[in-house]
Amino acid sequence: MRRALLLVCTGLAIAGCASTSETTTRPPTGVTEPSQPAVEFALQPARFGDVPGWASADLSPALTAFRRACDGRRQRDPTAALPGGGRYGGTVADWAPACTAAQSVTPGGERAFFEANFQPYQVRGEGEARITAYYEPIIEARRFPDPVYSAPLLTKPSDMVTVDIAAFAEAYDNEALRGAPRALTGQINGTQVRPYPKRGELTPYQGQAFAYAHPVDVYNLQIQGSGRLSFPDGTQARAAFASQNGYRWRSALGALRDSGRLQGGATWQNFRAWSDQNGAAATQEALSADPSYVFFQEEQITDYAAGPRGAAGVPLTPMGSIAVDPAYHPYGAVVFVAGEYQGQVFQRLLVAQDTGGAIRRGPLRGDVFWGSGPEAGRAAEGMNAPARWWTLLPRGIPIS
Template sequence: MQAKGDFPAFRALEASPIGRTPMRRVLTLIATASVLSACASSERPGPSVGPMQPETAVAFSLQPGAFNDIPDWTTVDLAPALLAFRRACDGRRQRDPSAALPGGGQYGGTVADWQPACAAAQSVAPGSERAFFEANFIPNLVRGPGEARITAYYEPIIEARRFPDAVYSAPLVRKPGDMVTVDIAAFAEAYDNEALRGAPRALTGQLNGAQVRPYPKREEINPSTDQVFAWAHPVDVYNLQIQGSGRIAFPDGTQARAAFAAQNGYRWRSALGALRDSGQLQGGATWQNFRAWSDRNGADATRQALNADPSFVFFQEEGIDDPAAGPRGAAGVPLTPMGSIAVDPAFHPYGAVVFVDAQYDGQPFRHLFVAQDTGGAIRRGPQRGDVFFGSGADAGRGAERMNSPARWWTLIPRSVPTS
């Protein structure tokens, strides 16, 4: 599930294999970092957003306030946020109490600092959510650099087959064994190298003997049959790659989840936008228009159109334990429809509780969320977010319309310092 314009990837990057790599290979990895950085993108892509506010030079800060500062606080439905909060607490049960919250961020304290609120959350009765948050948290107005904007994403449900045919001709591909992730930040510290400090934090490449090279582009990827676990319509597969994850439905009524596993490292470029700009896609770069164009022009033309986007997402098939829950986000817990949000973890830790004041279809959009995911298009500042709208076509249509400037507050446990 990714975010838009780039990918919100569902997963944080895979753990680096560097610790198991011979030194001669490590030196090769460093030598290739500058080559890889030209094409690297650490996360999945996402739906395109509209015009963005220009970036500002405001430093990140949290300004303590009161709940009556938050618009519509007394009337907002807080039940989805409480469910997401409980899931965040469950996801931290095995984490060292003295450790910081996962993901990073610039505030939040330790896991132990959040344990009283987590314990209290388990016994909150329906209708008492507001009293719980007011008793355990202090709201802080968020300020900082970058764009202040909210978009949305969702989990598609697509028809799939175990074997290809004329309609279901695009593969869902498992992560290849020759893909590696290089943690450039670790080498920057180890070698005290300023050039490496300026490189992307992590790069994805292809292991070729003792060398790491940029992973092949979309048009160069030819998976073997044992890498493919399902087949679907090419437009549906591309949508799945944009969102980062999705459900696949088979003719016998069963469903599985195609969960984000990896991305080939290239920055996302909208194939729909390229087709529109070429004059072939009339009526706008929408999924409906692209599907109609694809059905008219056939699978070969669709594959050629998709090659305008060099990025490619690999998946892993998973069972669906709770049909009401979304896929696991970067925080490692199931996403909650209208309760989870993708954030920039350079500012907000996973598990942070944030209130967003925005617009949707010309009406106020004011909701409480828990930070549980991220994505390439979302790593743009402390007030850039991507709301998880849920699963299926209705959620997709709703997410497509979400694009608004926004104000943010973050709710911090009363015993936790704000910096």
């Protein structure tokens, strides 16, 4: 919902794009920053030597993600801004020289490439300065329901519509509308558009089921924004994000934990055990604490090494892609985050290629894509820490 959470989080427009682990308040190792006046958003020129860990960070996943971003906008108008919005980034043409140069970079030459073609800027702004992580689950699924695989994966309903608030703001020249969300999801009710039903209010006919899985696994897919479905015959398919009902994500795991019913912490393993012990009715009641609901579409998997398509429309790269708030960072932006992971420094170059409901909280909030499968899931669940941010822009590009 990382991507639902992510609108999307995959396209991950996921509902949450966030780890279910407890929030840590300990400052990240090695990234203490002098106190500065708060600003809504600003880019402060920096040097690569100012970026902690730049000289030792693994930049190869970011180069792969950058090349995919370049491929994704190859057919765009050169004079158009980068997709997604954002407060900076210039035009597609501004990035063309770097995109061309990226194609000939050989292994080991990543750092020289980025230093030759980009200028770093420290990102300053209001809001939550934090990184979490998400991943692509691989879950057992069936084509028909049974007592265990009972929760449907639903396609986008035909009565769901999106209202482009940004278009109305420009058409009416209305400042109040400019301050509203860029888009709203609703349901046509006669001649009016009303909010779409919450999770607990959805009826079985809203969306068509193309597969069934354990209710906790389906909820996990909705949190992450997409996932792979593994069927008994050995085949796999991708449940890709199609739409979300518009409500802000609220962790059902967190609500269950806070009620005292989930012992041992809000983890997927604990939630699955609780669900199996308490039954389907109690599980559905617990899930209804989260009003957000994600709809999917089935897709074939053509590249098992790549992740699902993010909100930017290109495949995500494990440890090379990050979900961001597109009100500040455009899709395709190259960002460096310095934070902490399990008591160690976490310093990575990443490309903004996704978003999510829990991520739309300012310019310093991000969700790192960790990869696919249970190992990636366990790793992603452990990431939740404060972070500092930099962005890399093509040399010579204006920042205002």
